[in-house]
Amino acid sequence: MNTLDSRFLRLGDCFAHRFSTPGTFGYALSPLPASLAAHHGEPPALAVIVTAADDAAGAQRQHYVTVSMAGGELRARPAQLRVTAGDLVIWSGDKSVTFAFRVRGRIGDEVIDSASLRTESVFTHAFGLPGTYEWADANGSGLRGQVRVAMPAAAASHEEWLSRLEQGTLVHVRGERAEPESVDIIVGQTVVWAVEDAPGVSITDATLIATGAAGAPA
Amino acid sequence: MADSTAAVDETAANTLLHAAEAAAGTQTSPPGSGSLGPFSAHWSASASFAGGSVSLAAPDTVSIDNIQVSYSLNLSLGIDLSFLDFCLPQVCIPTPFGDICTPKICLTFPSINVPVSFSSSAILSADFGINVHLTAGTWFVDVVIQDVRKLDLGTAATALLLAIGAAIATALLAVPFIGPFLSLAVAALTAAFGLAEVTGLLGPIVSLFVSGLTFNVYQHSQDFQVLPASGPFDPAVDVTLVTVTAGVQATDKNELVLSVDI
Numbered sequence: 143m144n145t146l147d148s149r150f151l152r153l154g155d156c157f158a159h160r161f162s163t164p165g166t167f168g169y170a171l172s173p174l175p176a177s178l179a180a181h182h183g184e185p186p187a188l189a190v191i192v193t194a195a196d197d198a199a200g201a202q203r204q205h206y207v208t209v210s211m212a213g214g215e216l217r218a219r220p221a222q223l224r225v226t227a228g229d230l231v232i233w234s235g236d237k238s239v240t241f242a243f244r245v246r247g248r249i250g251d252e253v254i255d256s257a258s259l260r261t262e263s264v265f266t267h268a269f270g271l272p273g274t275y276e277w278a279d280a281n282g283s284g285l286r287g288q289v290r291v292a293m294p295a296a297a298a299s300h301e302e303w304l305s306r307l308e309q310g311t312l313v314h315v316r317g318e319r320a321e322p323e324s325v326d327i328i329v330g331q332t333v334v335w336a337v338e339d340a341p342g343v344s345i346t347d348a349t350l351i352a353t354g355a356a357g358a359p360a
Numbered sequence: 361m362a363d364s365t366a367a368v369d370e371t372a373a374n375t376l377l378h379a380a381e382a383a384a385g386t387q388t389s390p391p392g393s394g395s396l397g398p399f400s401a402h403w404s405a406s407a408s409f410a411g412g413s414v415s416l417a418a419p420d421t422v423s424i425d426n427i428q429v430s431y432s433l434n435l436s437l438g439i440d441l442s443f444l445d446f447c448l449p450q451v452c453i454p455t456p457f458g459d460i461c462t463p464k465i466c467l468t469f470p471s472i473n474v475p476v477s478f479s480s481s482a483i484l485s486a487d488f489g490i491n492v493h494l495t496a497g498t499w500f501v502d503v504v505i506q507d508v509r510k511l512d513l514g515t516a517a518t519a520l521l522l523a524i525g526a527a528i529a530t531a532l533l534a535v536p537f538i539g540p541f542l543s544l545a546v547a548a549l550t551a552a553f554g555l556a557e558v559t560g561l562l563g564p565i566v567s568l569f570v571s572g573l574t575f576n577v578y579q580h581s582q583d584f585q586v587l588p589a590s591g592p593f594d595p596a597v598d599v600t601l602v603t604v605t606a607g608v609q610a611t612d613k614n615e616l617v618l619s620v621d622i
Contacts, residue, residue: 144536144537153465153467154448154465154467154536156462156463158460160457160458202458202459204458204459204460204461206463208463228458230457230458230460232460232462232463234462234463234465236466237466237467237468262457264455264457264460266451266460266462268448268465268537270536270537270538270539271534271536271539272539293539293540294540298540300540300541300544303540304446304449307448307449307451308449308450308451308452309451310451310452310453310462311453312453312454312455314456328540329537329539329540330448330537330540332448332451332462334451334453334455334460336455336456336457338456
């Protein structure tokens, strides 16, 4: 529980993507780390249908997809979602998802994968334990950073602590650089990684990444 | 009239007792379970005995005062943390892709097992009876507990209460999102039980080692050789202990008397 690893979304994590172009994002959910094949030639069971933006449509909207476990299978609610180009879709698990899951699919030629974050994807993680977390890209790029998590001040009341949890911290991911590279938060707060122009990265606790020679990911 | 008689006074009986305690070594009880307030408790324990002073009372009572019962306890408490369940609030933050708001995420805390290791000692005063028996060709003279006059746990229950509180705090530190709740959680959990509940758990565990407590103070083979052979016409001489009896006799002083018929 509470492991920092965007490859495996757990309770307290969110994966989001901004769908900028019309089309149908057919996707699957999987508890497995192996790659998921997109469903070719058959209607996807899970889909985000992106319609062209209408100038009259108004501001960007946010849509939520809740992932749950029922009958031994991962389910998305809603299974079929209609959005307008430019809208954000956020996936998160509920309490029934006791392990981890992955979102992967295709819209046109673009692969969208929560385990390999690309442009216009967002990963969020709420940190439950104090400590210094060195994170890196398990997919092999040089991207890395640090999150320092402190306990709230002893003098802070429970209500003060809960109100501080509403404050998130943003990290921009541009290529192989995280900006800022190091952030400070308190236990319970959320860090949001916004991936701009990246080739498919993960945000993974460095202790989980096997290293080869000279400390490079294996 | 017995063929042979041996007697030990209270001083010698103390020596026999202390040797018997050392010979008995550390005894281990089978695992057990109980409760501590609202929490389940599983435990294993071991104990050893030392010290004490013997006084003899006719016809067959061996009183032993102030035996030190040294015990070690491995306790595992099952604690339900669901009373701490709470929800992470929605987090809204501007990003290059527009403002993003996470959903409210409700967390449930698991039940945990808290291990507690604890060692202490108790003081036992009891009356023992004398049991003489022949088993597998050996005569045994045992003193067997009959009446516990005092089992004093001392301050052990208080110390165990503190040890449990510390173990709970340590176990909770490893549970995500508990940290800011920690003092509240520990206070709430330790308020669920007090000294009486700890004594109620500890007393019966220690009593398990006391119930049926037996010290072997004498043993001898029923058959044994008193003289070796010293030639073809002078065979070995063997003796058989036909009966052995033991009791306390009051003469000028109280003595534990062993009588043997051969």
